[in-house]
Amino acid sequence: MPTSAGKEGLFSLQNVPPDDILVVSFIGYQPKKIGPQDTQADIIVALSPDATQLEDVAIVSTGYQQLPKERATGSFAQVDNQLLNRRVSTNLVDRLEGVVPGLLFNRNTYDASTGGNDISVRGTSSIHAARSPLVVVDGFPYEGNLSSINPNDIENITVLKDAAAASIWGVRSGNGVIVVSTKKGKRNKKTEVAFTTNVTVGNKPDLY
Known part of the structure; x- marks a missing residue:
């Protein structure tokens, strides 16, 4: 019944x-x-x-709110903490390279040759205007260098690739949006301590 x-x-x-x-x-x-x-x-x-x-239930962060994966519109790519830690590097940009589809790292440009980061989402979106995507860290636009963010503090990264992000971030999302969510404490959860170490093994040097 x-x-x-x-x-x-x-x-x-x-x-x-x-x-x-x-x-x-x-x-x-x-x-x-x-x-x-x-x-x-x-x-x-x-x-x-x-x-x-x-x-x-997979959760997608748009920087403004968190949505279940089936309710998220538009094209996006998500990088969780496990995938981010596959590559050993102290630089967040180096860990993202080759991991996120549609996220391009331009090497033969003036910004890249002077030590900056020339990143574009799905190719060039403008000729004379800025081409770098909008970076959002924990719900707030981030104006600094993406390389200065500690990758060990990041929980997950979501890359919004198309015009669906314009309904949230407006014209600044024309070059794509990189949403960074850092690690936070959770209610009614025990204390957790994470330890990260890197080991490099090389050949014995020939002193003679």
């Missing part, structure tokens, strides 16, 4: 056999069974979140 709850969570069942078991379920929560002795009067059912299902 299935039924569904309304927007306020209220439901009712009539003519239920005395030996039946009530099962209440919802997406993202653990189902709960209620015995026959507890279904004879009004009851309040509280479900517990199912952590294994909630962790499977």
Whole structure:
């Protein structure tokens, strides 16, 4: 005898056999069974979140809000902490190179030859105006050099590639948006300590 709850969570069942078991379920929560002795009067059912299902939902950060992956519009690429740490480097730009599709690192330009970062999303978007994408760190535009951000402090990076980002960041998103989310503490979670080390192995030098 299935039924569904309304927007306020209220439901009712009539003519239920005395030996039946009530099962209440919802997406993202653990189902709960209620015995026959507890279904004879009004009851309040509280479900517990199912952590294994909630962790499977991919979250995309636009810099303004976080959305489930299926609700995010436009073209984007996401780099999580595990993918970011595959390449050993103290420079964030070096870790992103060759990892994000559509993120181009221009080497034969004046900015690149003078030690800067000439980065473009999906090629050149303007001839005379600035071509660098907008960098957003924890919801705020970042005007500094992308290389000065400590890669060990980053939780994930989302690259917004098309005009869908213009509804959030306006004309500044014409060259794409690089959204950087740093690591933060979480409520009701134990303290975690992360340690990162690099080891380089080389040949023994010939002193003679």
